Amino acid sequence: MALLVAATGDALAQEPPQPSPEVPGYPLPVAPTAPDDDEDDEGAPESVAPQEPVAHPMSGAIRTGIYADGDQTYVFRVLGAIAAAFNRWTVSGSVSADVVSSASVDVRSSPGLSKVDVVSSASGTTSTSGGTMTDRRFQVTGGLGWKDDDGHAVNFSASFANERDYNSVGGGFNGSIDVFHRMTTLLGGIRFTGNFIGSVLDPTFSQRMVDLGWSAGVAQVLSRKDALRLRYDGGYSDGYQASPYRNVRFGDWRFTVGDYQHIIFSNTIGSADGLPETVPATRLQHALVLEWLHSLLPGLGLHTEARLGIDSWGMKSATGALDLRTASGQWRVEVGYRFYIQSSADFYQSKYTLAPSNYSYFTSDKELGRETGHVAHLDVSRVLLPSRRPGGASLLFDGRLTGMYYTYPDFVLLGSRAGIFLDLGFTWEN
Amino acid sequence: MLATFSAGCTVVRPWERGELANPTMRFQMAPVADEQEASVLEITEGTTFSSAGPGSAGAGCGCH
DSSP states (O other): OOSSOOOOGGGGGOOSSSSOOOOTTOOOOOSOOOOSSOTTOTTOOOOOOOOOOOSSOEEEEEEEEEEEETTTEEEEEEEEEEEEEETTEEEEEEEEEEEEEEOOHHHHTOTTTTSTTEEESSSSOEEEETTEEEEEEEEEEEEEEEEOTTSEEEEEEEEEEEESSEEEEEEEEEEEEEETTTTEEEEEEEEEEEEEEEETTEEEEEEEEEEEEEEEEEEEEOSSSEEEEEEEEEEEEEEOOSOTTOEEOBSSOEEEEOGGGOEEEESOSSOTTOEEOBOOSEEEEEEEEEEEEEEEETTEEEEEEEEEEEETTSOEEEEEEEEEEEEETTEEEEEEEEEEEEOOOTTOOSOBOSOGGGOSOBOOOGGGSOEEEEEEEEEEEEEEEOOSSTTOOEEEEEEEEEEEEEEOTTOSSOSEEEEEEEEEEEEEEO | OHHHHHTTOOOOOGGGOTTTTSGGGSSOSSHHHHHHHHHHHHHHSTTOOBTTBTTTTOOOOOOO
16 A cells, blocks of 8 residues: 655755765765865865864654545655764664555456455454545654764664555665775665565465665766766565455456446456466566766756666666756755656566466556656755754755656556655754 | 776865765755655656665555
8 A cells, every 4th residue: 555655764864064874775875075084185275163063963854745646546644754963873763654545446446445345454444435445554764874984884774664454674784985085985785675465355365575675886976066876776576576456357358437436347258357466476676777966057956867677577667867956045946857668577468368377477567567657846945944053953844746647558447647746844953 | 887987087176076065966955855756656667666675665565
């Protein structure tokens, strides 16, 4: 049910100088920082007078988000996060909750979920009624980071998430090292997640899946106005990767929409309910990400990103993104556009026209078919209460509106989907 | 790869990094908002996952 998932908010601790504290489990170093001391300072201008350091800098954030799309899915999220620094150490944590309501084609075509007045799970709070499913998700994260003044940093993280039908627990670490006059940052990380899958329709349903992710890369200052980051991300998943709610119909089927928008299938081979989807138990994924930062003018920057992905299910994807940013006085504004395109999995078909025995795998997951996406966002931040002294508290407002449009040329039940995501929050720090 | 990256790069001294230190020159200028948006995209797109690996954005059966 997790359409929206909390990303740990301890990135909120980040402000200049770079590199900033990382989100646990997200090895995403920024451009290498300037050294605090070194042998190459000949000719350097006089330094400014030192400021009195804050004993234990702290930061916190609260955010709320609303997602809605044309596939009748709505998500409301709240998130709180806090981080505190103790000398070279940083401790962070976050809590988030999502509430989901959906009458998507997946729900309305599911033999179980689309039934009216189905109430299941021990508490009975996860339910479907009239072809709409509601659920909630909680997540907590914790992180511990360490860094020195010479460009060495390491972060450890742990997380736990709970849904009615899904629990996951994960942990990982990442690190970075600045080298070559701090012109270059080497980075890497690894993360493990264990998933325990159930079904709100069947208390006896129990499956497991493990995810292993890794990342390695390098960030490089190219000039006074340019920085580059090249990263390789990999992932390996082993276990149950299908959905217990999605069924596949066979034959040259047709469909109509009945009461409560329930999708009714006809002209099928075998039962009109079809069979639960089945996909390979293992999946190996690779992605190469290249980012370029360019300063057009002081306070006006351009961020571009290109990503190529490939996996063992035969899927290939390409992503391009462009962000234009400005920071002036109390304001920061970013406008961005992102394009995404993917090919289908080897085993994906719009219709499995033969009997089930002819297929090793079959799925009705539209996101395993061909897909094209356009995503645009506007992000506005403003300092509401600036710090009036070194180490004083400051308060920042941040709001982002994201619009997205996806097409699914191989998916019969839904050709396209448009959605919006509004994310608002406040950050304080001292 | 390091050699390639470093080749031709003039050393940029600390006092020459004024523009690089500007908030617009971070790979993530609004990291919390970026992560929130990324969590939506990871579930919406078939091959997108974060640098933390697949599954790091959370679980769910992908019912939507």
